[in-house]
Amino acid sequence: MTIIKIENLTKKFGDGPTAVIALDHVTVSVNAGEFVAVMGPSGCGKSTLLHLLGGLDKPTNGKIILEDLNIADISDARLTELRRRRIGFVFQFFNLLPTLTAVENVALPLVLDGVKTAKANSQATEWLKKVGLSDRLNYRPDQLSGGQQQRVAIARALVAEPALILADEPTGNLDSRSSDEVASLLRTVSEKWGRTVLIVTHDPRIAAYADRIIFLKDGRIVEETKLSGTSAQKVKQVRQKAEAL
Numbered sequence: 001m002t003i004i005k006i007e008n009l010t011k012k013f014g015d016g017p018t019a020v021i022a023l024d025h026v027t028v029s030v031n032a033g034e035f036v037a038v039m040g041p042s043g044c045g046k047s048t049l050l051h052l053l054g055g056l057d058k059p060t061n062g063k064i065i066l067e068d069l070n071i072a073d074i075s076d077a078r079l080t081e082l083r084r085r086r087i088g089f090v091f092q093f094f095n096l097l098p099t100l101t102a103v104e105n106v107a108l109p110l111v112l113d114g115v116k117t118a119k120a121n122s123q124a125t126e127w128l129k130k131v132g133l134s135d136r137l138n139y140r141p142d143q144l145s146g147g148q149q150q151r152v153a154i155a156r157a158l159v160a161e162p163a164l165i166l167a168d169e170p171t172g173n174l175d176s177r178s179s180d181e182v183a184s185l186l187r188t189v190s191e192k193w194g195r196t197v198l199i200v201t202h203d204p205r206i207a208a209y210a211d212r213i214i215f216l217k218d219g220r221i222v223e224e225t226k227l228s229g230t231s232a233q234k235v236k237q238v239r240q241k242a243e244a245l
Contacts, residue, residue, distance in 0.1 A: 001032040002065075003163050003196040004053065009062035011048050011219075022048040024219040025062070032163070035190035035197045037207035039242055040216035046200045047168060049216070053198065054087055054166045055079045067163055084113050088157030088195075090167040090186075094149045096141040096156075102128055103137045106156045113160070120159075127155040130193075131185060147178030154185060158195065165189060167199040171206050183209040204238035213238060217245050 011023040023045045030036050038046050051057045053064060055071050064072050066086065071079060083089075096105045106124035111117060128137055131151040141149050150170060157165055167186060171179035183206045190197045190211075201207050208227060215223040225241060227234040 002029050003032045003034075003067060004198075005029045005063075005065040006053070007063040007065070009049075009052065009064065010060045011045075011052060011057070012060045021219050023052070023059075026216075026219070026221055028214060028221060028224070030196055030198060032196055033190050033194045034212065035187060035210045036199070037210035037213045038198065038200045038216060039202065039204075039207055039213055039238070041245055044216040045219040046216055048219075050166050050168050050198070050200050053164075054089060055083050084109060085160050086162050086164065088160065088162040088165045090150070090153050090157050090165065090170045092169040092172040094141070094146075094153045094173075096149055096152060098141050101138045101140055102133060102144070102152045102155075105141070105152055106159050109156060109160050123159055124155065127159050128152070130158075131155045145178070146174050147181055150174065150178070150182050151185065154182070154189070158189065158193070163196060165195050165197045167197065169200055169202070171201065171203060176205075179203070179206060204242055205235050207238045207242075208234035213241075215241060215245060 006026055006028050009023055009026040013020045013022060038049060040046055052059050059072050063070050071082060103121050103124045106127055107120035110120035110123060125137060128134065131154055133148060133151055136144060136148060171182050174182060186197050186199060187209045189195050207213050208231060211226065213225045214221055223241065227237055
């Protein structure tokens with residue numbers, strides 16, 4: 001089952017001779033439960049693609065079909081509702097509210113959507129337990145390590161039971177051990193919990209956790225790769241392809 005389908009997606013910034021084409025007629029589909037990594041050199045359009053898929057920006061042309069709905073054409077109010085309920089976001093710098101506990105941070109999307117606090121906190125607690133933070137429920141972000149904060153952020157992204165998780169360099173602010181733990185958790189999100197995960201990363205080691213890798217260059221898809229072999233072999237495949245861009 002296809003969760004998200006992109007057709008001839010184009011994004012242009014500016015007009016005239018100074019215009020920049022960030023994405024140039026990109027077409028790709030991602031299936032339910034698939035873990036996809038997007039890689040490419042700086043300025044290739046990775047983050048622009050993620051922002052468009054998350055409804056944070058509008059395309060110049062093309063379609064973004066999420067569960068049979070073209071999100072490029074819907075109203076801002078409907079788009080806000082869709083982001084709140086069907087799309088989960090994970091950012092490089094966690095974006096947790098410093099004065100709230102882990103439970104309160106994870107429950108916040110539900111509370112903002114009108115769910116009663118007690119129910120929201122209950123659901124938040126369950127997701128924090130699933131991501132391995134049952135002993136950190138009432139800790140504030142400054143009492144957590146970077147890896148633990150990112151686990152809170154992943155629980156927050158999952159708490160509304162979205163179809164799609166978008167992660168923008170989620171390991172970019174972590175050490176190698178915490179990066180592996182977060183990447184492994186995102187793998188679990190897709191493999192065990194059935195969510196579609198799309199991650200932007202520059203790290204071949206992290207990309208190797210994915211089912212498929214999309215390589216972008218100058219706003220275009222230049223290659224799609226499904227990995228095979230051991231973890232070390234997958235990392236080697238990704239590194240070779242990334243260096244060839």
